[in-house]
Amino acid sequence: MVHSRCFSESSATFTSIPILDFSQTRSPETKSTFLACLRDALVNVGFFYLQNAPIAPLVQHAFTVKALELFQLPLEKKLEIEMVNSPHFLGYSRLGAEITALKPDHREQFDFATELPAPGPDEPLYRNIVGPNQWPDETATPGFRQATERYLSEAGDLTESFTKLIAEALDLPPTALDEAFDRPQQHKLKLIKYPPPPEPSEESSGFQGVGPHKDSGFLTFLLQATPHRGLEVQNKAGTWIPAPPLPGTFVVNIGRALEALTGGICTATTHRVSLREEDFQDVDGQSLGPRFSFPVFQGVSPDLSSARISLVIPDHIRRLVKDEKVKSDAEATFNTMFRGSIGEGTLVARVTSHQDVGQRWYPDVLAKALQGQRDFQSQ
Ligand SMILES: O=C(O)CCC(=O)C(=O)O
Ligand SMILES: [Fe+2]
Numbered sequence: 491m492v493h494s495r496c497f498s499e500s501s502a503t504f505t506s507i508p509i510l511d512f513s514q515t516r517s518p519e520t521k522s523t524f525l526a527c528l529r530d531a532l533v534n535v536g537f538f539y540l541q542n543a544p545i546a547p548l549v550q551h552a553f554t555v556k557a558l559e560l561f562q563l564p565l566e567k568k569l570e571i572e573m574v575n576s577p578h579f580l581g582y583s584r585l586g587a588e589i590t591a592l593k594p595d596h597r598e599q600f601d602f603a604t605e606l607p608a609p610g611p612d613e614p615l616y617r618n619i620v621g622p623n624q625w626p627d628e629t630a631t632p633g634f635r636q637a638t639e640r641y642l643s644e645a646g647d648l649t650e651s652f653t654k655l656i657a658e659a660l661d662l663p664p665t666a667l668d669e670a671f672d673r674p675q676q677h678k679l680k681l682i683k684y685p686p687p688p689e690p691s692e693e694s695s696g697f698q699g700v701g702p703h704k705d706s707g708f709l710t711f712l713l714q715a716t717p718h719r720g721l722e723v724q725n726k727a728g729t730w731i732p733a734p735p736l737p738g739t740f741v742v743n744i745g746r747a748l749e750a751l752t753g754g755i756c757t758a759t760t761h762r763v764s765l766r767e768e769d770f771q772d773v774d775g776q777s778l779g780p781r782f783s784f785p786v787f788q789g790v791s792p793d794l795s796s797a798r799i800s801l802v803i804p805d806h807i808r809r810l811v812k813d814e815k816v817k818s819d820a821e822a823t824f825n826t827m828f829r830g831s832i833g834e835g836t837l838v839a840r841v842t843s844h845q846d847v848g849q850r851w852y853p854d855v856l857a858k859a860l861q862g863q864r865d866f867q868s869q
Contacts, residue, residue, distance in 0.1 A: 500534045502726035502757075507733055507741075508535060513542040515655060528659040532744065533810045536759030537723050539739040543711075544651070545644045553641035554715050556634045557681045557784060560600060563630055571624035573601065577851040578608065578621030579840045585685065588843050591701035592863075596765055600681040602638055604646065604674065604789075615852070616792055616833035619840060620676045642679050642786065645711055649677060649788040652709055656748070660755070661804050670708070670751055672791045678707070684720070684781040687765040699763030699781070705745035706836050707787040712741040718781035719769040724760040733761070747790045747832050755803055755811055792833025838862075 500508060508531050514520035531538040565584075573581040580601050586594040602623050609617035625635050653671070654664040684699045699720055714721065714735035721741065722730040733741055749758035763783075770778050841848030841856045842863070848856035 500530055502534050503729070504535045504725050505729075505731060507537050507539060507723060507731065509539040509541060509736070509739070510742075511541045512544065515651070525655065525659045528655060529807070529810070532656065532659060532756045533807075534757070535723075535725075536757040537733065537741065537743045537761070539733075539736055540711075540742050541739050543648060543740050545641070545648060545740075549637075549640055549644055550713065552633075552637040554713075554782075554784070556631065556637040557715075558782065560626060560631055560634055560681065561598065561683050561782075563626065567627060567630050568600075571600075571626055573624075573844060574846045574850055576621070576624055576847070577618050578603075579619065579844055579847055580621065581624040583844065587846065588700075589845060590698070590703050590843060593698055593701050595700045596684065596687065596697050597699055597763075598683045598685070601678060602642070602681070603678045604642060604676045605639070606674065606676050614793075614831075614833065615855075616831065616837040618851075619792055619833060619836050620789075638679065642677060645679070645786040646675075646677050648711065649709060649786075652742075652788075656709075656756070660752070660807050662801070666801065667751070670747070670790045670794055672789075675791070676789045678787040678789065680785050680787070682783050682785070684718075684763065684765060684783075686770040686777065686780065687767060697765050699765045702760050702762040704749075704758040704760055705743060705785075705787060706747065706832075706839050707745040708748045708751075708790050709788045710741075710743045710745060710785050711788070712743070712783060712785040714741065715782040715784055716778060716780070717772075718778055720763045720765060720781060721783075722762055722764060724762075730762075730764075745787065746835070747794070750832065751790075751794070751801060752803060753801075755808060757811075790832055792836065793831055794833075795831045 500506070508527060510524060510527050510531065514524035528538075568582045568584075571581045573579060573583050573587075575581060580603055583599050583601070585598045586596065588595045588597070588599070603620075605623055606620055608621040628635065653667050657664050657666040660666075687697050702724065712721075717735055719732060719734045721733040723733050723743075724730055743761065744756050744758045746758045748756050763781075770781070772778055837852065837855060838859045841852050842859045845856060848859070
């Protein structure tokens with residue numbers, strides 16, 4: 491079985507991904523069941539499917555249509571908003587431009603975010619992970635910006651409801667995590683296209699959609715917009731568990747910021763997208779075309795550090811956490827970097843993923859990050 495409704499407790503060596511139903515949060519009788527399932531997913535799995543999320547299907551649909559149109563623009567139009575122009579890591583990344591776990595990802599993507607101004611010159615460098623978007627030419631994609639901002643705004647409201655639910659699932663007051671966020675808070679929306687993998691060959695073997703990684707933010711809300719399989723989640727025994735798209739659901743997962751804030755009680759789980767030829771075909775062997783997925787990464791205040799946050803998590807919740815170390819901890823080199831401020835850790839993660847942006851805007855940070863990676867590997 492690939493996934494399960496939350497009937498019983500999972501363990502850190504989960505073999506299925508729980509399904510939570512957001513509509514249960516609306517009545518006091520069912521909310522406690524929801525919170526129990528959420529608690530289990532937070533401490534053991536780090537991933538769950540969410541049904542009945544309050545993002546209107548029409549808003550999802552309008553955004554998806556516009557997102558697919560955006561990918562159809564000619565390359566020169568996309569390059570007008572190439573990410574390398576932006577010190578805020580927003581804009582277009584060509585196929586293969588992003589690196590995860592030391593290898594290029596076989597995907598093309600656009601990064602957008604809640605529209606906010608760039609930081610002032612006196613603010614810390616890492617605050618530049620927040621800043622204004624590069625929007626595509628409105629005449630080339632009429633209505634794109636509006637549909638995207640609408641979607642991101644509804645997703646932003648959902649992140650706020652979830653922040654309260656997570657606090658409650660940890661038996662904390664609903665507002666306990668509020669201090670982790672800026673007002674307004676910037677969230678990121680990534681539009682991703684994974685073209686079908688090249689014919690298997692010597693060079694293409696080991697092609698990755700996106701390599702094993704943990705997300706940097708608080709929570710991620712992922713819309714799998716096509717029926718392809720490929721997303722996989724690693725349990726603490728190191729086994730990869732598939733997370734295929736379930737119609738009408740989002741895949742929600744915990745990022746490093748939430749893990750750091752809760753001192754590791756909530757677990758940020760490693761995941762990847764594999765590109766297998768068979769995942770790009772339907773049951774009759776017909777091509778499904780490219781895979782599209784749209785994650786929203788819930789941001790936190792870049793100034794936040796685990797040293798500054800005073801969360802006292804009750805003992806009975808702490809006791810739920812089994813002290814199992816994952817056997818292969820992807821990108822473990824980032825672990826120590828999240829001990830400073832989250833903004834600093836995130837900037838290091840970004841320059842390592844987008845080295846062209848790093849080279850242009852943050853050459854010193856990039857040099858240090860690459861040295862850190864080399865030192866880690868030679869240990
Ligand atoms: O495409 C997906 O399904 C997952 C993408 C992902 O994990 C990421 O971009 O962080
Ligand atoms: Fe991810």
